[in-house]
Amino acid sequence: MSKLNDKINTILFSSIMIFGLASTLLIPDKEFSELENRTLAQKPKFTLENFLSGNLDDETEAYLSDQFILRDECVTLKSSTDLLLGKKEFNGCYLADGRLLERMDEPTEQFMTNIKVVNDAANALNIPLSLAIVPTATDIYKETLPIGAPTANQEKLLSMISQNLNDVDMVDMSTIMYEHENEYIYYRTDHHWTSLGAYYGAKSLLQSMGYEIEPLESFNSKTVTHEFNGTLYSSSGVRSVKPDSIDIYVEQGNTEVESWRNGSPEQGTLYDLSYLDKKDKYSMFLGGNQPLAILRTGNTGEKLMLVRDSYADSLVPFLIPYFSEIHLFDARYFKQPISSYVNSQQIDQVVMLFSLKNFVSDTNLSIVCK
Amino acid sequence: MVFSSMTFLFAYLPITLALYYICPLWLRNPMLLIANLIFYGWGEPRYIMIMFASTMIDYIHGALIEKYRSNDKLARKLVASSVFFNLSLLFFFKYWDFIASQFGLPVLGVPLPLGISFYTFQTMSYSIDVYRGEAERQKNLIKFGVFVTLFPQLIAGPIVRYKDIADQLTEGVKPRIKDFSDGAKLFTVGLCKKVLLANSIGKLWEVLQNSSDLSVVGAWLGAIAFSFQIYFDFAGYSDMACGLGRMLGFTFPQNFNYPYMAKSITDFWRRWHMTLGSWFREYVYIPLGGNRVNGFRKYFNIMIVWALTGFWHGAEWNFLVWGVYFGILLILEKQVFMKFLSKLPYFVQHIYTLILVIISMAIFATPQYFTLYLSKMFGNASLWNDTTLYYLISYLPTFIVLAFASTPLPKKLFNKLPGNLKDSLGTVLMVLGIAMSVSFLVSDSYNPFLYFRF
Numbered sequence: 001m002s003k004l005n006d007k008i009n010t011i012l013f014s015s016i017m018i019f020g021l022a023s024t025l026l027i028p029d030k031e032f033s034e035l036e037n038r039t040l041a042q043k044p045k046f047t048l049e050n051f052l053s054g055n056l057d058d059e060t061e062a063y064l065s066d067q068f069i070l071r072d073e074c075v076t077l078k079s080s081t082d083l084l085l086g087k088k089e090f091n092g093c094y095l096a097d098g099r100l101l102e103r104m105d106e107p108t109e110q111f112m113t114n115i116k117v118v119n120d121a122a123n124a125l126n127i128p129l130s131l132a133i134v135p136t137a138t139d140i141y142k143e144t145l146p147i148g149a150p151t152a153n154q155e156k157l158l159s160m161i162s163q164n165l166n167d168v169d170m171v172d173m174s175t176i177m178y179e180h181e182n183e184y185i186y187y188r189t190d191h192h193w194t195s196l197g198a199y200y201g202a203k204s205l206l207q208s209m210g211y212e213i214e215p216l217e218s219f220n221s222k223t224v225t226h227e228f229n230g231t232l233y234s235s236s237g238v239r240s241v242k243p244d245s246i247d248i249y250v251e252q253g254n255t256e257v258e259s260w261r262n263g264s265p266e267q268g269t270l271y272d273l274s275y276l277d278k279k280d281k282y283s284m285f286l287g288g289n290q291p292l293a294i295l296r297t298g299n300t301g302e303k304l305m306l307v308r309d310s311y312a313d314s315l316v317p318f319l320i321p322y323f324s325e326i327h328l329f330d331a332r333y334f335k336q337p338i339s340s341y342v343n344s345q346q347i348d349q350v351v352m353l354f355s356l357k358n359f360v361s362d363t364n365l366s367i368v369c370k
Numbered sequence: 371m372v373f374s375s376m377t378f379l380f381a382y383l384p385i386t387l388a389l390y391y392i393c394p395l396w397l398r399n400p401m402l403l404i405a406n407l408i409f410y411g412w413g414e415p416r417y418i419m420i421m422f423a424s425t426m427i428d429y430i431h432g433a434l435i436e437k438y439r440s441n442d443k444l445a446r447k448l449v450a451s452s453v454f455f456n457l458s459l460l461f462f463f464k465y466w467d468f469i470a471s472q473f474g475l476p477v478l479g480v481p482l483p484l485g486i487s488f489y490t491f492q493t494m495s496y497s498i499d500v501y502r503g504e505a506e507r508q509k510n511l512i513k514f515g516v517f518v519t520l521f522p523q524l525i526a527g528p529i530v531r532y533k534d535i536a537d538q539l540t541e542g543v544k545p546r547i548k549d550f551s552d553g554a555k556l557f558t559v560g561l562c563k564k565v566l567l568a569n570s571i572g573k574l575w576e577v578l579q580n581s582s583d584l585s586v587v588g589a590w591l592g593a594i595a596f597s598f599q600i601y602f603d604f605a606g607y608s609d610m611a612c613g614l615g616r617m618l619g620f621t622f623p624q625n626f627n628y629p630y631m632a633k634s635i636t637d638f639w640r641r642w643h644m645t646l647g648s649w650f651r652e653y654v655y656i657p658l659g660g661n662r663v664n665g666f667r668k669y670f671n672i673m674i675v676w677a678l679t680g681f682w683h684g685a686e687w688n689f690l691v692w693g694v695y696f697g698i699l700l701i702l703e704k705q706v707f708m709k710f711l712s713k714l715p716y717f718v719q720h721i722y723t724l725i726l727v728i729i730s731m732a733i734f735a736t737p738q739y740f741t742l743y744l745s746k747m748f749g750n751a752s753l754w755n756d757t758t759l760y761y762l763i764s765y766l767p768t769f770i771v772l773a774f775a776s777t778p779l780p781k782k783l784f785n786k787l788p789g790n791l792k793d794s795l796g797t798v799l800m801v802l803g804i805a806m807s808v809s810f811l812v813s814d815s816y817n818p819f820l821y822f823r824f
Contacts, residue, residue, distance in 0.1 A: 003547070003548075005551070005793035005794070005796070005797065006547045006548045006550070006551035006552075007547055007551075008797055009550075009551035009554055009555065009796070009797055009800060010547055010550045010551050010554065012797065012800070012801055013550075013551075013554035013558075013800065013804075014384070014387070016801070016804055017379065017380060017383055017384035017387070018384050020376075020379060020380030020384070020808075021380050021381060021384045021385070024380065051415060052415050052416060054413065054415075057371070057377070057412060057413055060377050060381075061375055061376055061377050064376035064377055064380060064381065065376045065811060065812045068376065068380075068808075068812050070808075070812075071812055073809075074808060074809035074812040074813055075809070075812070075813045077805070077806065077809040078809045078810055078812075078813035079813070081806065081809075081810075085570075085767045085768055085771070086763075086764060086766065086767040086768075087764055087765075087768075088760075088763075088764045089764065106582075146760055146763070146764065147756060147759060147760060147763075148755070148756030148757045148758070148759045148760030148761075149760050150577075150757055150760065237813060
């Protein structure tokens with residue numbers, strides 16, 4: 001009997017090893033993981049330099065684990081085990097009250113640098129500059145976090161920003177989010193705000209510029225998907241949170257979108273519904289990240305420049321009625337100084353719109369604020 | 371390359387094992403030598419020459435020692451020369467920068483060659499064993515090379531003394547199916563210890579170690595977390611090494627025997643990193659005269675051995691302190707404590723031992739700031755705070771699992787099962803263990819570029 005068992009063990013152990021090796025060798029590599037929403041490591045190139053520096057080792061390891069055939073199942077098994085063991089944090093996300101809330105680490109020196117460069121940018125401009133920083137869901141729902149769960153105090157950070165700004169108008173985005181905390185203003189599985197959250201954000205922002213947004217009832221909202229599993233779903237590996245839905249409030253209308261993705265203009269759109277068939281559904285708004293997008297609204301009004309992160313993608317439709325042009329400028333991909341862009345495009349007003357988490361750690365602002 | 375990596379599990383290991391078993395017996399050693407060198411060279415290509423040097427030095431010394439055996443004076447000098455060469459290598463790569471920085475000499479910043487502390491000790495043991503007549507000289511350079519470079523124990527032990535496996539090398543090993551099966555199971559146990567247990571609790575230590583507002587309870591929690599991490603990390607690695615050895619047909623000495631079940635520090639060191647302990651006993655403590663000397667010299671011997679044991683772990687003050695700490699405790703136990711301790715209930719003995727071990731681990735874990743960390747453990751901080759509570763609650767089940775796994779209980783329960791059930795359950799657990807470990811390994815590489823596309 002024991003003999004048979006030894007044979008079984010030997011065969012099973014060998015088969016698992018061989019399966020792992022053969023599946024990686026035989027099955028074509030994937031470039032992109034829809035589930036995790038990121039590019040996967042590719043087959044490393046063997047060069048002597050690469051080998052001697054030890055990079056080849058790291059690259060091979062990344063390649064083998066990224067291309068492992070049962071990768072998605074592995075991630076789910078890991079997070080289920082963690083749940084079972086009573087863990088509250090999954091890869092930087094807390095599971096609290098049916099929502100995934102991203103942990104925010106205490107800021108580094110970059111934070112103060114970023115405040116300083118915003119001041120510098122204001123000095124270099126002779127048009128108004130305002131800064132709108134959106135707290136993340138982790139702040140709004142901090143009461144639901146496990147007791148003592150480490151995460152940075154966002155209120156404190158926001159007040160640090162406003163205290164250290166000189167000629168910059170700080171837009172209060174927190175109060176309105178708190179007022180509506182019982183509404184569906186942040187996605188449960190993604191780090192962005194919902195279109196409703198973006199509406200309230202836009203309301204606050206427009207108010208600070210002297211405009212009054214239309215009441216919520218006057219918009220015809222429609223839900224375009226009920227099956228959105230966002231970035232936090234991917235990074236946490238937690239599969240038990242109810243999928244999100246995505247709503248659209250504003251029609252495309254006469255607005256023309258000029259997208260600059262590869263150094264030349266293309267016709268873009270407010271909503272690229274083809275993304276609804278993919279994992280990365282939030283990219284439906286404006287078709288996802290791009291260095292520069294120019295909205296020509298056909299309306300009369302000033303020219304607005306938004307220096308922004310992806311929170312603006314879902315907010316910008318609400319701004320259309322009040323401006324003739326809106327220039328969406330993403331400092332992560334577009335490295336032109338803001339001041340020269342403002343001059344060349346005759347911009348009337350600049351708003352910097354970021355989620356606090358991005359603002360705290362962003363390393364590109366200092367490049368474009370010179 | 372480490373065992374708990376995808377590269378090892380799904381590339382190196384299947385290929386090496388397949389080639390090993392396909393090769394006829396006479397070709398296995400040369401094949402294994404090449405495989406060992408690839409294993410080492412993959413992670414440490416530049417330093418492979420040092421290992422060659424160490425191998426050649428001791429091969430030649432072994433030959434000379436045997437040749438001049440009749441001339442004891444010369445033979446002794448040859449042993450001394452072998453020890454000198456090995457320790458010089460170790461000194462240069464591991465200790466020079468530390469010592470130089472203490473005396474204001476130029477610091478070279480040479481990275482430490484992987485596994486040098488282990489293989490220099492092994493090759494030294496060869497020359498000494500041959501001189502002492504406890505093992506025969508290995509005439510076959512390939513076999514000797516296999517001994518030095520044998521990949522399962524090359525970079526993290528167990529420290530295999532030459533005489534431990536001299537017969538296996540000389541006569542050749544013929545692994546049977548049972549060896550492969552037992553080896554595979556042992557390897558899986560080690561993999562689980564490393565990936566599932568050590569890595570999980572290691573995350574807590576990593577957080578607490580860098581925490582700016584560490585409380586007293588938090589500091590103890592951190593020290594306990596690290597104690598578990600280092601045990602399961604190291605014992606897991608040793609199990610993997612022994613398991614891999616078995617799969618190739620070799621039997622390595624045991625390295626850990628439930629150290630956290632020890633009833634005294636003396637007992638602890640009979641159970642913790644046993645191959646290092648016996649190396650120092652055999653090649654340092656006993657040659658110094660051991661305990662067959664009188665008075666002061668006896669304590670001096672113990673302190674020397676433990677200071678060296680500590681320093682062997684790394685070129686930093688804390689490791690020296692760590693060794694001396696154990697030296698003092700061992701002397702105290704021998705002279706004072708033991709008389710009382712052995713009369714106390716078992717659980718008091720366990721708690722006494724564990725507290726002292728946890729303190730030692732705190733010293734071990736914090737090279738640059740062990741005094742600061744110890745001061746926090748002993749009151750130089752608030753007693754506890756919300757963050758401490760959070761970590762305590764969210765890691766409590768993990769701690770319970772780790773404590774259970776540190777006892778012989780799981781093994782005892784398993785062995786109580788009837789034979790057939792034990793076999794089947796063993797198989798199921800092996801497959802499950804690999805699946806879980808691979809899942810943990812794969813998931814850990816999970817998030818770094820998540821925001822790349824956003």
